[in-house]
Amino acid sequence: MGTTPLIKLVDLEKKYISQNNAVTALSGINLDIIKGDIFGIIGMSGAGKSTLVRCINFLEKPTGGTVIIGNKDLSLLSDKELRNVRQDIGMIFQQFNLLMQRNVEDNICFPLEISGMSKSEGKNRASELLELVGLSDKIKSYPSQLSGGQKQRVAIARALATNPDILLCDEATSALDPTTTRSILGLLKDINKKLGITIIIITHEMAVVEEICNQVAIIDNGRLAETGKVEEVFSKPKTDAAKKLVYHSSNAVNEMTGKRCIRIVFDGKSSFEPVIANMVLECRAQVNILFADTRDINGQAFGQMVLQLPEDEIISDKIIHYLKSKNVNVEELVDYVG
Amino acid sequence: MLDNTTMTMLFEGTIDTLYMTFVSTIFAYIFAFPIGIALVVTKKDGLRPMGLFNKILDVTVNMGRSIPFLILLIAVIPLTKLIAGKSYGSTATIVPLVIAATPFIARLIESSLQEVDNGVIEAAQSMGASLSTIVFKVLVPEAKTSLIVGGTIAIGTILGYSAMAGVVGGGGLGDIAIQYGYYRYQKEIMLITVILLVILVQILQSIGMKIARKTDKRVI
Numbered sequence: 001m002g003t004t005p006l007i008k009l010v011d012l013e014k015k016y017i018s019q020n021n022a023v024t025a026l027s028g029i030n031l032d033i034i035k036g037d038i039f040g041i042i043g044m045s046g047a048g049k050s051t052l053v054r055c056i057n058f059l060e061k062p063t064g065g066t067v068i069i070g071n072k073d074l075s076l077l078s079d080k081e082l083r084n085v086r087q088d089i090g091m092i093f094q095q096f097n098l099l100m101q102r103n104v105e106d107n108i109c110f111p112l113e114i115s116g117m118s119k120s121e122g123k124n125r126a127s128e129l130l131e132l133v134g135l136s137d138k139i140k141s142y143p144s145q146l147s148g149g150q151k152q153r154v155a156i157a158r159a160l161a162t163n164p165d166i167l168l169c170d171e172a173t174s175a176l177d178p179t180t181t182r183s184i185l186g187l188l189k190d191i192n193k194k195l196g197i198t199i200i201i202i203t204h205e206m207a208v209v210e211e212i213c214n215q216v217a218i219i220d221n222g223r224l225a226e227t228g229k230v231e232e233v234f235s236k237p238k239t240d241a242a243k244k245l246v247y248h249s250s251n252a253v254n255e256m257t258g259k260r261c262i263r264i265v266f267d268g269k270s271s272f273e274p275v276i277a278n279m280v281l282e283c284r285a286q287v288n289i290l291f292a293d294t295r296d297i298n299g300q301a302f303g304q305m306v307l308q309l310p311e312d313e314i315i316s317d318k319i320i321h322y323l324k325s326k327n328v329n330v331e332e333l334v335d336y337v338g
Numbered sequence: 339m340l341d342n343t344t345m346t347m348l349f350e351g352t353i354d355t356l357y358m359t360f361v362s363t364i365f366a367y368i369f370a371f372p373i374g375i376a377l378v379v380t381k382k383d384g385l386r387p388m389g390l391f392n393k394i395l396d397v398t399v400n401m402g403r404s405i406p407f408l409i410l411l412i413a414v415i416p417l418t419k420l421i422a423g424k425s426y427g428s429t430a431t432i433v434p435l436v437i438a439a440t441p442f443i444a445r446l447i448e449s450s451l452q453e454v455d456n457g458v459i460e461a462a463q464s465m466g467a468s469l470s471t472i473v474f475k476v477l478v479p480e481a482k483t484s485l486i487v488g489g490t491i492a493i494g495t496i497l498g499y500s501a502m503a504g505v506v507g508g509g510g511l512g513d514i515a516i517q518y519g520y521y522r523y524q525k526e527i528m529l530i531t532v533i534l535l536v537i538l539v540q541i542l543q544s545i546g547m548k549i550a551r552k553t554d555k556r557v558i
């Protein structure tokens with residue numbers, strides 16, 4: 001895409017300085033996010049994801065570098081200008097953060113009150129948004145009467161009330177069960193299509209990124225490890241941090257006899273062929289599936305598997321050769337088990 | 339012994355006590371609200387950190403709270419005379435009551451406002467809310483239940499203080515208890531005034547708690 005980025009982070013740095021120590025939560029972050037993208041930011045706990053997303057709307061003031069939204073450098077804005085920019089950036093949170101003493105309708109009206117919209121207009125907009133998120137029947141309910149998924153829908157409606165260009169989501173599905181997570185992600189995807197809003201999703205779950213993001217950035221220890229298209233980063237992770245996330249290496253199994261492991265990646269059609277079964281029949285060898293994860297990403301069948309090969313070198317080579325002949329992406333993993 | 343004049347006196351005493359309590363509470367809240375908000379907002383990790391100002395305010399409030407009420411009552415007599423024209427009677431007693439209750443109520447308000455979840459404040463900031471919007475549309479409404487509970491505690495305390503003012507002729511039930519029970523040794527009347535005071539506190543307490551519960555939308 002040749003368009004100029006909607007969000008541009010240049011050499012972003014955030015240090016937390018307290019009396020006796022300084023924590024560098026982010027450093028050297030350079031990131032371009034294009035309008036209309038669903039951009040995932042993934043990393044381990046403490047990597048700096050929340051700090052990063054909070055720097056995008058200046059809830060956290062970076063200690064270095066610049067944040068450019070559209071054509072505005074946020075660090076150059078006055079308080080009032082910054083508040084205006086924030087009205088164009090919606091945000092949702094893991095804990096929903098709804099006003100507990102206001103009902104659903106009044107919660108959605110809150111950002112509209114801030115923007116100076118009249119009460120009756122606000123009410124109209126609120127019912128429009130509730131329809132969008134599928135909660136029209138809860139208009140007069142209080143947050144305490146709603147389930148987690150419903151609360152997040154209200155939070156989404158509230159975040160969209162002022163027609164923002166950007167929606168920031170900090171672990172928006174982490175407090176929800178898998179089914180509810182899917183429905184919320186579905187809603188976000190829908191909103192992205194319908195409204196063309198740029199969505200930034202912070203998560204520690206690969207599945208979330210795979211489900212809806214088209215671009216992903218992996219952050220590790222406050223630094224940007226890797227960024228690119230989801231398919232590319234997840235099928236060919238280059239950095240250790242990315243590999244760690246993608247291979248779930250912390251789950252590596254130890255009590256196996258064979259030392260050689262391979263990772264195979266399916267792209268598009270090959271995952272529909274029974275490649276593994278055919279390979280086992282052809283090579284007359286047993287393999288151990290250590291890890292398998294196949295699913296549908298952006299309409300493409302996509303997946304990966306980690307296989308432990310037999311101790312016999314010749315049979316192992318035969319297996320690798322067979323898979324390569326079938327145009328399967330094979331990569332040998334060093335020290336996956338041992 | 340409960341003749342008509344005594345009954346009238348007790349009735350008027352009750353009205354006087356309620357008058358002093360309510361008027362003092364209202365004035366004390368008018369002064370304490372901005373102080374409570376300032377205490378929260380100017381804290382180190384508050385919405386507008388102002389370290390020195392916060393420290394000064396904090397110490398001032400503490401000093402106000404640590405002066406025993408009876409001493410304050412006597413110490414401010416010149417001021418009371420200046421404002422109310424005299425130093426005895428229920429209207430005059432409102433002056434020391436307001437002075438004593440303001441720092442105490444400011445602390446109650448501070449602690450109520452601090453109970454509001456940080457996440458909600460952050461959400462409001464992310465929407466571009468200004469400081470005054472956050473204070474008056476988020477902090478205060480979200481702390482409503484706790485503020486009402488605090489108000490109930492404040493009224494009970496002020497009612498107790500108002501009875502203490504009876505020592506210096508402060509009017510109301512406390513005054514009657516001192517006049518009859520202490521100086522004239524009519525223990526029954528003293529007992530009745532004490533019972534009346536207990537009943538008043540009970541009623542105010544249960545009304546306050548009921549309102550707090552009724553208006554709380556977090557538990558339905």
Ligand SMILES: Nc1ncnc2c1ncn2[C@@H]1O[C@H](COP(=O)(O)OP(=O)(O)OP(=O)(O)O)[C@@H](O)[C@H]1O
Pocket residue numbers: 016023024025043044045046047048049050051052204
């Ligand atoms: N207010 C703060 N003061 C000091 N250090 C902080 C502060 N906020 C975050 N940090 C530190 O910055 C680092 C990054 O924190 P951050 O919350 O961004 O991580 P995260 O990736 O969102 O983690 P998680 O997945 O657990 O939410 C951590 O080391 C954290 O301890």
Ligand SMILES: [Mg+2]
Pocket residue numbers: 049050051171
């Ligand atoms: Mg986080």
